[in-house]
Amino acid sequence: MESTDFSRDSGQKPQSAGIDLQHLALRNPEMYINIAGSDFLRLGQNEFGGLGSIKTAHIFNDTLLLAGSSCAKLFSINEKETLETLYTGRTTCAFRQKDVYYIGTVYGLYRKLPDKTIQFMGKYHPNLTSQISQMIQGKDDILWISTYGQGIIGFKDNKVVAVLEKKNGLTSDICRCMHFDGNSLWIGTDKGLNKVNTAGRIPYVEAVYRETDGLNSDIINCIYTSGKVIYVGTAMGMTVFDETRIPARTFCDIKLNSVIVSGQEKSGSDSAAVLPHDDNNIRFGLSGISFLSGGDLTFKYRLSGLNQRWATTRENVLAYPSLPSGSYELQIFCINKFGDRSRMLVYAFVIEKSMWEEWWFRIGLLIILASAIGFTVRFIVRRSQAKEKQKLSAQHQLMKLEQMALQMQLNPHFIFNSIATIKQYYNVGSLITGNKLVDMFAS
Known part of the structure; x- marks a missing residue:
């Protein structure tokens, strides 16, 4: 992918470029490492012998933690030599928390303890067996781990404390990058940018930004924030926007398109319908209406008479294949990508008792x-x-x-x-x- 050279001595003007998640900029036969956002350290490529293509680099003290296509290792900046090879094999990212090194691979997450023991983290949660894309530390020492296909995992004190997936709000389980700012965890996916509020006990998606909102692509490669200004790097370039200047959009509505009972369609307006006992296979077809949400809609619903708990879905079909006899009331509303709620839609119906229930x-x-x-x-x-x-x-x-x-x-x-x-x-x-x-x- 084409990239723009931002080194001080380039003498070039900024060019249109695809913005990728690259911690290191390569220039044959040398390598430039950005340190503290302003100074550059120049190292010869031969000093990273055996590392392969570098995926991530993290600096602490005078040491670099490098993850490459061949291994993960610790490298001394002052001595310009390898201190320790932490893991041999293809890696995707690496992170240090206290004295523990976390190593992401295409097969899941590993960690190396102070006693040099290497543990596979898939035993703590099945999502950690997926390809790891990035790791960052948030508030309360929670290690946030993004995966390429299984969402986000929050890990602390040898326990999974949070799981963010498509089924609980993310636009996609393919999470490419992350950025933490205050109580907000920004997540870049292949289907847009997600802003997650982590202040409470249960984190939740509070905002979503997509191409329909002005991003030049839904495929997010890197994220950075400065106050309320958000910098989003994509395969098509960079988008910069101010959260406070995004206009509020409040229109959101819901419509019941169809009610199909045992394969036969009934009028959606025929509320309080009385159905024979054998006609207990019911499907509801729904439409959420929000012109600027780009299809990013969530339905919250419950079927009173069967279950009083509210459930969430992004599907526009609700199916109840075998309902027992009784009186029911479907209660459902729609939430658009801006968090605006529609009116409550209510559909009541009764399934008659069978002869042996009389x-x-x-x-x-x-x-x-x-x-x-x-x-x-x-x-x-x-x-x-x-x-x-x-x-x-x-x-x-x-x-x-x-x-x-x-x-x-x-x-x-x-x-x-x-x-x-x-x-x-x-x-x-x-x-x-x-x-x-x-x-x-x-x-």
Whole structure:
């Protein structure tokens, strides 16, 4: 990419140029490093042997922390020699916080601890496994890490304290550069410039600037601020603007384009519609209207009756594929890129109960169940009683059989004894007594 030579001895007038994120300006066979914004240090390229194409350079004391296409290393400005190679391999950026070195690569973020241990930071958050584009330190020692595809990560005390992504307000997850100023974190993406307020517990996007606002490109390469003046470098050149002079735009509206129920479109104005129980697959088509937002619109909504929490989306379609029966009210409004809200749009509808949800069906079902249970209990009791009766009858028959068997066993002895007694009475002449015994035996 073409760049303009701004060295003191160039004697050239400024030229139209693409502004890129370059910490180092190359001039064969020498290298110029901008220090403190005014002085230049000239170093021969051979002094950075093995570094490859330089991506970032940070200075502390008399030491340079350099990230290159081949490695990341510490370089002594005074001695003009390499002090330590921190990481071997392709790097995209490097940053020093206290005594820890953070090294960005195309495969994620690494850090080198004071004991020389190298740790992969992807274990703290999956977004840190993506390509790292830049790192800066913000307020409260939070390290802000931009990724090329996974948004922004705020990291402090070995914890992820903030995540900024497209789904919570960023215009894109491809974050190319950052700049911190006061409580504002400026983020350059491939879809415009985002201003994030970090003053509260949860950071949020408070302003977005795009090509439709006057930037010469949505692809942002570098950012700098001086008070309220913002300098934005893009692939098409530089844009400079004063935030305080941006006119307020307040128009924002919302429209319900369509209501599709089970594949059939209904009138969007037919609020309070009553739908059969089986027609519970509903899609709402929406339009946000803000002439100067360039399509940068956010919808906030909730479906009262299903969930009382507000949700945010940038999509213009809301789908509820399987709603239970009940009364619902969709509440939704639009927010344009300037933070202006539209009116609240409300759409109420009812999904009828199914037959098995009706009170009369449930009462009838209870009666049937109670009757079935009663019949079953009665059947079981009667069956048990019949079995008990059969058991008693069998026991009675068994006792009779046992008595008969006993009688059959006792009869021979009884007959013999009786005859012997009668015979004795006759022998002694007791005829009357003998005759009585004969009558008793005969009966």
